[in-house]
Structures are given as C-alpha cells and as structure tokens.
Amino acid sequence: MILEEEYYFKAADFGSNGYYKTTDKLFSDFVCECEKMFHKKHEPYYANCFCANSKTFLLMGRCFIGGNFDIWGMETFDGGTNLRMNIKITSEIGRYSRFRTIYAISQYDNLYKSLWLFIDNNLSDNIFLLKYNSDNDDDKPVIRATSLIEPELKKSVEVCVDQLSNII
Secondary structure, rough: OOOEEEEEOOOEOOOOEEEEOOOOOOOHHHHHHHHHHHHHHHOOOOOOOOEHHHHHHHHHHHHEOOOOOOOOEEEEEOEEOOOOHHHHHHHHHHOOOOOOEEEEEEEOOOOOOOEEEEEEOOOOEEEEEEEHHHHHHOOOOOOOEEOOOOOOOHHHHHHHHHHHHHHO
C-alpha cells in the first residue's frame, strides 16, 4: 500500500542557513509539520518516505550540523527505489570517498521509525512528497539528526549512518 501527499514551499523564503527568513523556524520544522498533517489525514499511518529534488535536499542539509561531505537522500532508479541496492552501492563508494550519505532520519514523533530520504529530480524546486509505503515500514532504529541548535547532531548522524550500513 502506498499513500502520498504533495507539499509546497517557497525555497526563496529560506536563508542559506536553512531558517525561514522571517521567523526562527527551520525548513526541517516545516517538514515535521507536514509529517503531522500527513498522519492526521492518513491515521494510523505515518509518512516513511520523503522525496524531493537535489536542490531541496541541499536546503534540508542546511538545517543540520554535519560535515561538508554529507549527501542527503538516495537516488531513485527508473522511477523506483531499491533501498538495499542503494545502501550497498553508497557503502562501497564510501570506502574510497570522504562523502557519506544520509539515508534516513527518524519520523517526527518516533525516534525508532525511519523517514527514508529519496532524491527525485523530476520534482520541481518548491515541492516535496511525503509517502507511506508499506514495503519501507521497518523496525530498524534511526536517530533523528537534530537541528543547528543541538550540537550533538554530528555524532547522531554518524550513528544513523552506522546503523543503516548494518542492514545490507
């Protein structure tokens, strides 16, 4: 079963640090609000996939403290996703590169449920999708990468990457 909702935002309303230009809210806060709306509409289901283009993922990455070598989201193949293949490929590349891929963050209200991150460059710059896909519903723990104001993030992202590399 797949449930899907489109959400719109104006990328120009956010600064280079990921904050909305007129408030103290981050783009990632807006995504969390959208996750809540998704759950309210599709209860009891929570979104477990976040799909956006590369430019939107750059904005998402600015909301978190991390290395300059973080790549947010995994590629889609022929319009679909293959989670295990994606992780296997990026893990293999990671052995020879200083870049690391952030595959998922935790859902807004559950630190132990994944919101998988998928790059879909067919989406426009001001749209992202939240989906519930029963094929991606798992019980593997993922630690939410926290916002700029929480300095533990770098450690959390590293734990997230380490945990995900164990599911290959």
